[in-house]
Amino acid sequence: MNRSPYITQAPSVTTIMLKVLLALLPGIAAYVWIFGGGILVTLTLASITALASEAILLKWRDRPIKPFLMDGSALVTAWLLALALPPLAPWWLVVVGTLFAIVIAKQLYGGLGYNPFNPAMIGYAVLLISFPAIMTKWPAPLLLAQTPLGFSDQLHFIFAGALPNGVLVDAITSATPLDYLKTQLGLHHQVQAITQAPIFGVLGGKGGEWVTGAYLLGGLYLIQQRIISWHLPSAFLAALALMAGVFYLLDPAHFANPAFHLLSGATMLCAFFIITDPISGPTTPLGKLIFAAGIGILTYLIRVYGGYPDGVAFSVLLFNIAVPLIDAYTQPRVYGHAK
Amino acid sequence: MLANLFKSSKLSSFNGGVHPPQHKLESTRAPISVLTIKNAQQVFVLPLRQHVGKVSKLLVNVGDHVLKGQLLANADGQMSAAVHAPTSGTIVSVQDQLIPHPSGLPDIAITLQADGEDRWVEHHAMDYRSVSKREVLERLREGGVVGLGGATFPSHVKLREEAKHPVDTLILNGAECEPFITCDDLLMRERAEEIVRGIEIMQYLLNTKECIIGIEDNKPEAAQAMRDAASKSQILIAVVVVPTVYPSGGARQLIKILTGKEAPSGKRSTDIGIQCFNVATAYTVHRLVNHGEPVISRIVTVTGKVARPGNYDVPLGLAVGELVALAGGAVENTEYIMGGPMMGFTLPSNHVPVVKAMNCIIVGKPEIFPEPPPAMPCIRCARCADACPVSLQPQELYWFAKSDNFEKARDYKLFDCIECGCCTYVCPSNIPLVQYYRYAKSEIIALDKAKQAADIARERNEFRLHRIEREKQERAQKHAQKAAGAKTESAKLEAAPADAATKAEEAKKAALAAAIERAKVQKAEIAPKNTEEVSPQIQADIAAIEARRAEAGLAEVAPQDENN
Numbered sequence: 075m076n077r078s079p080y081i082t083q084a085p086s087v088t089t090i091m092l093k094v095l096l097a098l099l100p101g102i103a104a105y106v107w108i109f110g111g112g113i114l115v116t117l118t119l120a121s122i123t124a125l126a127s128e129a130i131l132l133k134w135r136d137r138p139i140k141p142f143l144m145d146g147s148a149l150v151t152a153w154l155l156a157l158a159l160p161p162l163a164p165w166w167l168v169v170v171g172t173l174f175a176i177v178i179a180k181q182l183y184g185g186l187g188y189n190p191f192n193p194a195m196i197g198y199a200v201l202l203i204s205f206p207a208i209m210t211k212w213p214a215p216l217l218l219a220q221t222p223l224g225f226s227d228q229l230h231f232i233f234a235g236a237l238p239n240g241v242l243v244d245a246i247t248s249a250t251p252l253d254y255l256k257t258q259l260g261l262h263h264q265v266q267a268i269t270q271a272p273i274f275g276v277l278g279g280k281g282g283e284w285v286t287g288a289y290l291l292g293g294l295y296l297i298q299q300r301i302i303s304w305h306l307p308s309a310f311l312a313a314l315a316l317m318a319g320v321f322y323l324l325d326p327a328h329f330a331n332p333a334f335h336l337l338s339g340a341t342m343l344c345a346f347f348i349i350t351d352p353i354s355g356p357t358t359p360l361g362k363l364i365f366a367a368g369i370g371i372l373t374y375l376i377r378v379y380g381g382y383p384d385g386v387a388f389s390v391l392l393f394n395i396a397v398p399l400i401d402a403y404t405q406p407r408v409y410g411h412a413k
Numbered sequence: 414m415l416a417n418l419f420k421s422s423k424l425s426s427f428n429g430g431v432h433p434p435q436h437k438l439e440s441t442r443a444p445i446s447v448l449t450i451k452n453a454q455q456v457f458v459l460p461l462r463q464h465v466g467k468v469s470k471l472l473v474n475v476g477d478h479v480l481k482g483q484l485l486a487n488a489d490g491q492m493s494a495a496v497h498a499p500t501s502g503t504i505v506s507v508q509d510q511l512i513p514h515p516s517g518l519p520d521i522a523i524t525l526q527a528d529g530e531d532r533w534v535e536h537h538a539m540d541y542r543s544v545s546k547r548e549v550l551e552r553l554r555e556g557g558v559v560g561l562g563g564a565t566f567p568s569h570v571k572l573r574e575e576a577k578h579p580v581d582t583l584i585l586n587g588a589e590c591e592p593f594i595t596c597d598d599l600l601m602r603e604r605a606e607e608i609v610r611g612i613e614i615m616q617y618l619l620n621t622k623e624c625i626i627g628i629e630d631n632k633p634e635a636a637q638a639m640r641d642a643a644s645k646s647q648i649l650i651a652v653v654v655v656p657t658v659y660p661s662g663g664a665r666q667l668i669k670i671l672t673g674k675e676a677p678s679g680k681r682s683t684d685i686g687i688q689c690f691n692v693a694t695a696y697t698v699h700r701l702v703n704h705g706e707p708v709i710s711r712i713v714t715v716t717g718k719v720a721r722p723g724n725y726d727v728p729l730g731l732a733v734g735e736l737v738a739l740a741g742g743a744v745e746n747t748e749y750i751m752g753g754p755m756m757g758f759t760l761p762s763n764h765v766p767v768v769k770a771m772n773c774i775i776v777g778k779p780e781i782f783p784e785p786p787p788a789m790p791c792i793r794c795a796r797c798a799d800a801c802p803v804s805l806q807p808q809e810l811y812w813f814a815k816s817d818n819f820e821k822a823r824d825y826k827l828f829d830c831i832e833c834g835c836c837t838y839v840c841p842s843n844i845p846l847v848q849y850y851r852y853a854k855s856e857i858i859a860l861d862k863a864k865q866a867a868d869i870a871r872e873r874n875e876f877r878l879h880r881i882e883r884e885k886q887e888r889a890q891k892h893a894q895k896a897a898g899a900k901t902e903s904a905k906l907e908a909a910p911a912d913a914a915t916k917a918e919e920a921k922k923a924a925l926a927a928a929i930e931r932a933k934v935q936k937a938e939i940a941p942k943n944t945e946e947v948s949p950q951i952q953a954d955i956a957a958i959e960a961r962r963a964e965a966g967l968a969e970v971a972p973q974d975e976n977n
Contacts, residue, residue, distance in 0.1 A: 084838070187793070
């Protein structure tokens with residue numbers, strides 16, 4: 075075929091997706107260490123569901139199955155959703171969320187490259203709205219649980235919902251630090267007193283801050299590999315820290331410090347893995363800064379004033395809507411044109 | 414002083430760019446080998462369209478015996494260039510032949526059979542300072558000098574002094590940023606002094622204040638040779654080494670690097686006082702003015718799957734296959750690329766002639782450049798936007814082109830795309846982006862033309878309706894007058910005012926016709942919005958685009974005639 079250029083030098087879509095999965099491994103390792111091996115079951119469940127539903131949908135849509143299964147994007151969606159779910163989520167919750175992400179949010183919009191919303195966040199938001207009780211009940215980190223569950227117990231719990239004899243659900247779960255902070259502030263306690271609770275660690279939630287730190291590590295690898303651009307995480311983290319900083323300085327008794335916000339909840343996962351989804355995000359450098367900063371601000375506002383303990387999913391989805399607008403108004407100056 | 418200024422001044426840069434593997438060493442080991450014609454049966458094919466603009470006017474007939482350097486076809490007007498005999502011999506045919514053009518369409522060409530004597534026509538040097546600049550320009554026009562960087566824009570047009578746009582800076586493009594191509598490199602290494610002589614003529618014609626030669630830093634020998642030659646010149650010529658990044662050799666990109674200025678979109682670089690030429694063009698200017706030799710040969714890099722890759726000084730018109738055979742490459746069962754791997758095209762045949770635009774032949778396309786894997790959907794990673802030297806948003810343009818949303822594509826500055834291929838080079842989804850842009854450009858131009866035609870038709874129809882209506886009224890008036898005349902004796906008295914009325918009507922008609930004519934002319938002037946009043950480089954680019962478009966069977970070849 076007569077088409078120049080005859081040479082290319084680019085990582086394939088598969089390579090890009092696999093590197094994202096690779097970058098998630100430190101976070102997953104920390105997760106297993108803190109919360110136990112149950113997350114591996116969740117990840118496997120989500121992966122199988124994603125690949126199977128993607129294959130079926132591709133077949134229905136008369137699209138080639140192999141190249142699109144091999145591109146790795148379904149696995150990335152599955153893993154991100156799995157990591158956002160509570161570690162001991164029942165199996166059907168994982169399956170329903172993944173199905174929604176792949177079938178509705180991705181394939182029905184046209185598959186890879188055509189989804190206007192982040193599929194993992196769609197799956198998460200659907201579950202959060204539909205099953206708020208399960209979605210906000212997180213197991214306590216192993217070192218805090220009264221009766222830490224072994225891997226087989228976790229497996230049993232995920233698939234059968236049953237706990238070993240004599241163990242109560244409340245004994246293994248607790249509110250997340252963000253959730254706890256919010257409810258306690260609602261009860262007119264002060265931040266300093268609240269953060270004395272055992273679930274709080276040095277800066278973020280006990281244990282959770284390690285997972286968050288591991289995500290940061292993976293994220294830096296992605297920037298180094300030029301898989302994601304620095305604009306998104308920097309602007310998101312800066313905006314979140316700035317919001318938290320301003321409120322904290324105004325009233326330290328009622329607002330947690332910026333470090334807590336940076337190391338709690340889904341902050342780092344969001345900064346490096348979720349808002350960096352290129353398909354549902356903006357493409358211009360300035361657009362990326364605006365998009366990420368907007369999500370950072372909105373995440374903070376939802377955490378502090380909203381009805382949900384964490385605001386990442388809704389912030390991302392709201393700004394996904396704004397992407398075409400952001401792109402349209404942040405076009406860089408073209409060579410030879412006045413601004 | 415000026416030279417020092419350039420050395421100390423910091424270079425600017427353009428957005429993005431890419432760093433493809435160079436593959437230049439292969440063809441730079443051997444010196445330029447000059448091919449001479451000894452074979453009496455050697456055949457040369459000389460297309461009459463080897464340049465941007467009007468096809469040359471044929472001056473010879475079949476059976477004529479011509480001498481080396483003899484004018485065979487003259488430039489037709491200003492936007493055209495002449496064609497000369499590369500050796501002495503007999504004209505054996507003038508007919509359509511396959512030419513090195515991406516369209517694969519045949520075009521009119523002269524076939525010359527050599528007599529083996531290689532005897533020169535009478536030619537002489539010109540003391541360019543002692544004659545008028547007009548005469549020098551006329552010699553360039555008759556000498557067939559065109560831009561040899563690949564654009565083949567007639568050089569005399571660019572060397573005309575224009576009071577409205579004085580040229581302060583003359584830029585010589587020795588960047589040669591495309592991989593594989595080394596013809597300018599070798600030319601600068603071996604014939605630096607002659608290039609400088611040509612630059613002196615260009616500087617004299619344009620009366621520029623400064624002169625800069627831009628050379629990529631992967632050609633240190635060429636830069637040194639040019640520096641040495643420049644230091645011996647009476648005029649100040651600064652040799653500036655620029656970083657190796659594709660496409661630094663794009664005229665607009667090089668202008669930005671060297672001066673920090675940007676040629677305004679859709680305008681010529683002379684609008685900002687800059688004119689840009691390829692170094693090989695300067696060399697031919699020197700050969701023509703100082704030796705009287707028209708452009709009958711050029712240096713071609715032959716590389717790829719050949720035993721003796723290198724640069725060959727080839728008489729124009731020689732079959733590419735013969736040139737490749739001389740370099741030790743296959744002629745059958747393989748494909749050649751003309752130009753580099755980033756912007757070149759596959760030759761429609763291996764037997765097309767060497768032409769002025771041919772800077773490089775890469776032999777063995779299928780072996781060296783395997784087909785890319787099938788394209789995946791765009792994942793909006795914006796690597797293309799990061800790489801675009803014009804700061805476009807290729808991912809958006811792709812979307813618009815794919816959905817035939819041409820207005821949006823135009824809004825997003827599709828026509829500023831230089832088709833350098835950087836976007837495709839970095840695309841993880843292997844999307845042939847440049848092909849989409851070529852398609853969209855051609856569609857937009859075709860739509861514009863159709864609209865123009867429709868407007869004219871509508872105007873004609875409106876005028877026709879108007880005329881019918883008027884004639885009806887006139888008839889009615891006449892009838893009324895007749896009726897009135899039959900009744901009254903004073904009919905004769907009224908004849909005069911009736912005459913006056915008819916005259917007024919005629920005047921109206923004439924005025925209307927004139928207005929319509931004016932409107933038509935205006936329309937015609939406005940219509941090719943994107944292609945008129947652009948720099949010669951862009952004109953040339955457009956020509957290249959047109960060519961590629963023609964290849965895709967999308968539009969007729971060379972509509973540039975009407976734009977110039």
